[in-house]
Amino acid sequence: MKKLILTSLIATGVMSAAHAATETSTFQVTAEVAASCQITTNSLAFGSFDPSVGTTGSASLDVACTSGSTGTVTLESGNMWAMSDGTNSLNYALYTDASHTSVWNNVTASQSVTGAGLATPSTFTVYGKIDAQPAATVSAGYADTVTVTVTY
Template structure:
C-alpha cells in the first residue's frame, strides 16, 4: 500500500508539474511611435516655344505660347518672365524687338519685375495653364534673317 501511495503522489506531482508547464503564459510588452511627414511647397514648370514664324516688318505679327505650372496643393506663387535681352531677339548684330503680354489685347506687359500671374496649387498632377501673348510691332527697318532668337526665363516664386 505504501508503494501505491507513493505512486499516487508521484503521479499527482507529475500531473501538477505538467499543468504548470502548459498553463504558463508568455509575457508581452507594447509601445507606440509617431509617424510624421511635412509636405514641402514645390512647383514644376512645363513650357512651349513661341514661334512667330514669317514676319512682315511693315505689318507686325502676334503669336502665343503656353506655360503649365503645377504647385503642391495649398501653395501659391507668382509666375514671372524675364529676358536677358529685354524683349529683343538677336541675330548677330541685328535685333528685333517684341513684347510678351498677359492678355490677347497686348495691354499688360508680362515681365519679371512688376507683372506676374498668380498660380494657386491644386497638386503637382493638376497644372494651371497660362497663355503668353507675344507681339512684334511693325519694324520697317528690320533686316532679313531667319535666325532671330531670344531665351525667356520663366520663374515661379512660391
Template sequence: MAGVAHAQTATTTFPVTANVLTSCSVSANPLAFGSYDPTATAPLDATTTLSVLCTVGTSFTVGLNAGTAPGATVTTRQMTNGASALNYALYQGAARTTIWGNTPGTNTPPPTTALATPSTLTVYGRVPPSQNVPAGGYSDTITVTVNY
C-alpha cells in the same frame, strides 16, 4: 517538439510623421512666331504656355525676364541675329495690352493658389509690324521665375 501556446500579447505604438515642403516647379513650351514679313502692316502674334506645379495651397506669381539681348527690358524685348534686332513683346492677356514682366505686384499676373494639378498660364507674344530688319533667323531666351 510541441508547440508553445501564447495566452498574452504586448502592444505599443510608434509615430509616423512627414514634413511636406512648400515647393514649385515650372516648365515652358517654345514661343515660335513663324515667318515675319517686314512689309506687313499687321503685327505677328503667337502664344505659348507655361506649366506650374506647386504644393497644394501655395500662392505663387510668375515673372518673365527681359531676355538676353543687350539693353532689352521687359517693355522692349528683342530677338537678335548678329547685330540686328527684331522687337517683340510678351503680354498677360489675349488683348495684348498688359506687358508681362518680372516684378511681382507690378507687372506680373496676380498671385495664383496651387491646386492638385499643374496650373497652365498662356503667354501672348507680339512682333510689331514694319520693322526694317535683315532676313534671317532671330532668337531670344526668356527666363521664367516662379515666386512662392
C-alpha cells in the same frame, strides 16, 4: 518514470506557455509636405512675317504647385525683349492678355498661381507681339531665351 517525463517536459519549455507575457508600446509617424512648383514651357514661334505690319503669336506654360501653396509667375528676357541673330535685333513684347495691353515681365506684371496639387497644373498663355519694324534685316535666325520664374 512518470515523474521523470513530467520534469523533462517542464525543463524543455513545453509546459511553459502558460506563463507567457507580452509588452506593447506605440510610436508616432510624421511627415511634412514642402511647397514646391514645377514648370513646363512651350516655345513661342512667330514664324515668317511682314516687318511693315508686325505679327502676334502665343505659347502656353503650365505651373503646378503643391496643394495649398501660392506664388507668382514672372518672365524675364536677358536681351530686354529683343531677339538677335548675332548681329541684328528684333524687338518684341510679351503680354498676359490677347488684346496685348498688359505687358508680362518681371517688373510691372506677373501672374498668380494657387497650388491645386502637382498633378493639376495651372495653364497660362503668353501672348507675344512684334510691332512693325520696317528696318528689320532679313534673317531666319532671330532668337531669344525667356526665363520663367515661380516664386512661392
